Amino acid sequence: MPGVLSAEALAEAAAELGVSPDQARADWDRARLVGLIELHGGTARPGWRLRAWDRDDSAVLRGWVALLDxxxxxxxxxxxxxxAAVAEVVEALPQxxxxxQLSAGPVPVATLLDMLGQRVVELRTERCEVPYGPAAAPGPEDPSPPGEPGAPDSPASQDSPGSPGTSGSLDSPGSLEPLLDWALDALASVGALVMLDGSGEAGDQGREAVLTALGNWAVWVKLEQICVAAQSPAGNIEQPAADMLRGCAGLTPGPARAxxxxxxxxxxxxSAVSELIEAARGDDALLRGLAFEALRVVGAPAEPAVxxxxxxxxxxxxxxxxxxEHEGVDPEDALDVLTREEATWLWVDTAAAIADHGESPLLVRHLESAVQGTVPALLEEVRAVGHPRTVQVLVALAAAHPDPALAKAVRRAAFQVHTGGV
Structure with missing residues (x-):
């Protein structure tokens, strides 16, 4: 299977690390889950988090959240x-x-078990599942009217083996308790919580659970993400990346970042980073710039893709x-990392975005940002850079510029690019 260590590699790793083969396998699996190791075909190599581990504390925290997830x-x-029962417990665990997290202290396992049973019933109700078992529906030999013993809504039927809350159903305390123990044990193994006995001391058979500091932080982060997603100012959170970026085109920087x-x-x-990169590859220069603004909000996790x-x-x-900028260069000095040709290409691409989506005065002001300093030098280098939108940009600039002589020079340059002349 992909990603599974061979017996030989496992034995070698265990000997090198001085741990048991089982521990070496567990460490390997967790390193993959955290993103410290990436698999490419049959080869393993350091993941981006491992490269960022010593210089970015947030990468360590996000790695732990990936393990928690x-x-x-x-x-x-x-x-x-x-x-099916395992899937229901996994889905119910966030609650x-x-x-x-809200209790800010130990919670009895009995309380968690009761909430788990309620949540499982809610999940089945949301899926419109009919309870199964002897009391799921009255049969032809069960003519008891409602309210009498044996009727579907009578107290006796509600305590029947197939109804919620009894040991005969999948969501009963008796059948859910082993799955809750498994979930709590797994969460404890990744450092999200610890188990306590009734006296508040750690114990193998503890009946209370309490979040660790990391666990509290992670749950808070998840709740914050839900709140942020629910407060989308422009209502684009369900849109593909390109449509979301178009929806942000008219926003000022602050609301756009939100x-x-x-x-x-x-x-x-x-998947979000992949969508943004794909949107940047399109023909719309404005989306290209906005996609990288969105990637700035992503931060370090986007570094490998960039x-x-x-x-x-x-x-x-x-x-x-x-x-x-990600490596700490001041945004005002970041242009220094570009060659003259790259800076010119970026100038044309930005001008194309302005021509397609902006106003003429903005395109004229864009001239001031050119690194060449003079219009003749700019036109010479723009013609040489080979941007596919060069002609359209020059035509739009000529139409917008108030200086007739300069506009004429720009139109001549556009004609020469179009015809391949000198």
Missing amino acids: AWSLARPAPATAEP LLSLL EYRAWLAARPVG RAVVDESALRPYALLWLA
Whole structure:
């Protein structure tokens, strides 16, 4: 299976680390879950988090959150458990973690078990599942009218083996308790909580659970993400990246960043970064710039994807600027990392975005940002840079500029680029 260590590699790793083979296997699996190791075909190599581990504390915290998110993989479920029951417990656990976080102290396992049973019933109700078992529905030989013993809504039927809250059903305390023990044990194994006995001391058979400091922080982060996603200012969180960016085109920087954060909070970071990169590869220069603004909000998790596109000509200037700022270069000085040709290409791309979506005065003011300093030098280098939108940009600039002589020179340059002349 992909990612599974061979017996030989496992034995070698265990000997090198001075641990048991089982511990070496567990450490390997967790390193993959955290992102310290990446698999490419049959080869393992350091993941981006490992490269950032010593210089970015937030990468360490996000790595631990990734492990917390994968708690159900970190400790296998009981072999005798029904897969459907395991899935329901995994889906119900966020509510139990919220209770632990709000309680700010130990919570009896009995309380957690009761909430788990209620949540499982709610999940089945939301799926419109009909309870199964002897009391699921009256049969042809059960003519008892409602309210009498044996009727579906009578107290006797509610305590029948197939109804919630009894040991005969999947969501009863008796059948859910082993799964709750598994979940709490798995969460404890990743450092999210500790188990206590009744006296508040750690014990193997403890009947109370309390979140660790890391666990409290992680639950708070998850709740914050939900709140951020629910407060999307422009209502674009369900849109694909390109549509979301178009929806942000008319926003000022502050609200736009809030929209990016809401959109990112609503989806896994890996797929969100991939969507943004793909949107940047399109023909719309405005979306290209906005996509990298959104990637600035992502921060360190986007670094591998940004580095991977440095050699793509359309994305290279944006990627280099992003990486420079990510590594601490002042945004005002970041342009220094670009060659003259790259800076000119970026100028044309930005001008294309303005021409497509902005106003004519903004395009004229864009001339002032050119690194060449003079219009003749700019036109000479713009013609040589080979941007696919050069002609359209020059035509738009000529139409917008109030100086007739300069406009004429720009139109001549546009004609020469179009015809391939000198």
